[in-house]
Amino acid sequence: MREGFIDVYRGEYVESKHRVHIAVVDFEGNELCQVGDIEQFVFGRSSMKPIQALSLIESGAADTYQFSEADISLACASHNGEAQHTERVHEILDRLHLTTDDLRCGTHAPRWDEAYRKIILEHREITQEYNNCSGKHSGMLATTLQMKADTNDYYKIEHPVQQHVLQIVSDMTETPTEEIRLGVDGCGLPVHAVPLKNLALAFAKLAQPKLLPEARQEAIHRVTNSMMHEPAMVGGTDRFCTDFMRVMDGAMFGKAGAEGVYCVGVKERGIGIALKVEDGNGRATSTGTLEVLKQLELISDEQLQQLDQYVHTEILNGRKEVVGKLVPRFQLECANIK
Amino acid sequence: MREGFIDVYRGEYVESKHRVHIAVVDFEGNELCQVGDIEQFVFGRSSMKPIQALSLIESGAADTYQFSEADISLACASHNGEAQHTERVHEILDRLHLTTDDLRCGTHAPRWDEAYRKIILEHREITQEYNNCSGKHSGMLATTLQMKADTNDYYKIEHPVQQHVLQIVSDMTETPTEEIRLGVDGCGLPVHAVPLKNLALAFAKLAQPKLLPEARQEAIHRVTNSMMHEPAMVGGTDRFCTDFMRVMDGAMFGKAGAEGVYCVGVKERGIGIALKVEDGNGRATSTGTLEVLKQLELISDEQLQQLDQYVHTEILNGRKEVVGKLVPRFQLECANIK
DSSP, rough: OHHHHHEETTTTTEEEEEEEEEEEEETTTOOEEEESOOSSEEGGGGHHHHHTHHHHHSSSSHHTTTHHHHHHHHHHHHOOOOOOHHHHHHHHHHHHOOGGGOOOOOOOSSSHHHHHHHHEEEEEEOOOGSSSSSSHHHHHHHHHHHHOOOOOGSSSTTHHHHHHHHHHHHHTTTTTTTTTTEEEOSSSSSEEEEHHHHHHHHHHHHHOTTTSSSHHHHHHHHHHHHHHHHHHHOTTOOHHHHHHHHTTTTEEEEEEEETTEEEEEEETTEEEEEEEEEEEGGGGHHHHHHHHHHHHOOOOOHHHHHHHHHOOOEETTTSEEEEEEEEEEEEOOOSSSO | OOOEEEEEEEOOOOOOEEEEEEEEETTTOOOEEEEEEESSEEEEEGGGGGHHHHHHHHHHHHHHHTTTTTHHHTTOOOOOOOEEEEEHHHHHHHTTTOGGGGSSSOOOOOHHHHHHHHHHHTTTOOOOGGGTHHHHHHHHHHHHTTTTGGGTTTTTTHHHHHHHHHHHHHHTTHHHHTTEEEETTTTSSEEEEEEEHHHHHHHHHHHTTTTSOOOHHHHHHHHHHHHOHHHHHHOOOOOOHHHHHHHHSSSSSEETTTTTTTEEEETTTEEEEEEEEEOOGGGGGGHHHHHHHTTTOOSSSHHHHHHHHHSSOOOOOSSOEHHHHHEEEEEOEESSOO
């Protein structure tokens, strides 16, 4: 097993280092490249939202409740809580005749500081639409209504929506439901752990679904096109997911997950990439992901240039001077590369 | 080399893991216990503030500018930016006939959210006294005046204050100045990297300085007593450093450093402990430190009970439910334990 690291430099010395595990798999299930342990079970966290959003489409809820591409993209999001996100959550909930009180994601301060400042200046409490997962929760509420199920406990694993999601995760990751490990996410929903290579496989199938049933193919195209056409919904201003999909311009889609997960689907090659930072630190994910794409020759120098702020993720001090940076230190071990 | 980890559980499964390196050394330089690589150079970051504060005392600045124990404790702090901290920074600077504009630490949002909210509601800019290092910078400004040096560039490595600090760090860590590795800290000051075991040694000497020159002994007692008598200044509300020193009640002192560093000095035994989380994540430091003290039988069950929130550092979701926790998984490898 070849080990991989992303080193954190302070000046000319390594101050900290992140171990990374990386799987590159194609849509037929061929394991193309790896770093570290790709058999280990990994909670995909929010990186699995595009997989879970298939439930929104396949249940018919997206049609019944007129989900636009921006709405579907928001259902796959870990958003900043900017006005563009929270206003859209309100619009979706209005169509469901529900309110933000019906969300069960709980609250945290919005990632977008401007939104937080506005809440404070208006003497408001932080409400649930600012939770980065509120788009996914809104989508699940739509699916709940579509299934005529109870909107009060849509977050519980035994709820029909979560059972539907579990089955789809099982299908897409080719992991039997009884082998999938379950936990509770930061937003209260079930999270699924599968082997890292199976997470990569699911993204490969999202990228190239042609071996799947037709309805699944259609749902997949709708989800991944939504993300790529409306990347601002997936994250927001100054977010890697958003800027990455803008620059890659329809060639690939990517989604971050908490605790250092990042997944990419490469459309043309039908390849899925799944990366886990062993210690869970998300600061290393963009550096690692872009290095993988560079080694696979799937990203151009010009594209890397446009994503410059994410390549080395420079560390600034309080005076805004660069005092450190992240540097990848791994070489993909590849077989079967066609 | 025995490896050590702190596992991050989500529900019943390990989601992420932090590798830790730990050195336990006594004041005579005996290496008592270890986990991982204790020869590696580690930037002590803010954990070195109590060592660096010796410059404030030994230069005579603390006497000239009437530094109280609370002021000295604040000079060793990575504080929350609560009113108790920022008001004291203003008082110190007033005595120096300087203002917060003379600080060179730069700005970041105060860790204490209430302070941040107040700044926003009062339509103020974030100013430098809110920087967690503003106490140390105020102390260095006092030392600068005492040395009749230039207050504009006290942050530069060639400045007399930084040269004095470098010499003290070299003495205390028993690392020649030319071997100390230098970087720039988040607050713009030079930071020093020394082998992890030498950082532990410095804390052992802070805990039991009887082999050192008398003036150094006096300075050390003044710094460590200040921290233990005024622990609220070192961190603040809900901070491990503060609560740890309160509970240990004069038996030991501790200080966190950025990028996953924690150091403790155990007074009675004259022992120093230095811990580095390899990946730099500070969330694992209290769990690791308390586990070390437990294995060394230096902390009682009752004390651990009082520090319960720091033992497993539970992970909450947006609905404030416990969804995970940190669990130490290492055994100190000990020799020479008397």
